[in-house]
Amino acid sequence: MDWIIAAAQQTSTSSAPVWLAPLLGGVGALVGGSLTxxxxxxxxxxxxxxxxxxxxKxxxxxxxxxxxxxxxxxxxxDVGSGPVPGEFSYWPDYLLSKLDKSEAAVMRFRSEALRKRVTSSLDLLIWGAHDSRLLYETRSGARAVAYEAHRDAMAxxxxxxxxEQLPEATxxxxxxxxxxxxxxxxERRAEEGE
Structure with a gap:
């Protein structure tokens, strides 16, 4: 504050008002700070x-x-029939062990539509592609469901x-x-007794 008073008390040899220099300095600082x-x-x-x-990525x-x-x-x-590899008793457990990191990685996507589609495809690979009821109702084979799930997730x-926009599902x-x-x-309704 003292420098403003001192500048105002100085006699000036120029025709510019004494207050102009501090004003321009303040404006310059404001513009510089804003740009920064x-x-x-x-x-x-x-x-x-x-x-x-x-x-x-x-x-x-x-x-x-x-x-x-x-x-x-x-x-x-032959997923869903025959012995399950390793120490697993059920195919879904085995497939889930292979895709568990994928399920967590899906949460990193910002797009809700992408998260839903990829999660659904993972669910089809883990649970649906060897579910006899699903295969009967859709009249598909296990490999056909797995192929569609894999293809959709990759696409x-x-x-x-x-x-690009997500492709239309088949x-x-x-x-x-x-x-x-x-x-x-x-199954949820049956468990809740509805």
Whole structure:
């Protein structure tokens, strides 16, 4: 504050008012501070977006690797019948062990539609593709349901990474997903005594 008073008391040899220099200095500081804040905000925003993209890319890689492993299991084994590999008693437990990291990775996606579609496809691979009731109702084989679930998940992940809209689900996928959801709802109602 003293410097403003001192500047006002000085005699000036220029024709500009004495108060103009401090005013311009204040305006310059305000503009400079605003620009610095805007640039910092932009950098922070870009950093957040880059971090989100990196997290979603990592999630996509985790899910894709698990899907490819499970596809090999379906190709080489008669999933749902015969002995379950390893220490597992039931096929869903075995498949869940292969896809457990994928289910957690799905939560990293910001898109709710993508989370729902990929989760539904994972559920079809784990629970639906060897469920005799689902297979009977949809008139599909285990490999056909697994193929549709795998194909849909991969197509959705690819579209998301390219920045495209999610592809339309096939009728076979919709039928299997709808049947699995219906069965889950019936089981929930039976447990609650409705």
């Amino acid at each position: 804040s805007a640039v910092a905000w932009r950098v922070l925003s870009d950093t957040k977006k880059a971090r989100r993209r990196a997290e979603e 990592e999630a996509t890689e985790i899910i894709t690797a698990a899907l490819l492993e499970v596809r090999q299991i379906y190709r080489s084994t 959705c992940l690819g579209a998301h990474m390219r920045g 009728k076979a996928w919709k039928d299997a997903d709808g049947q699995l959801r219906w069965q889950a709802e019936q």
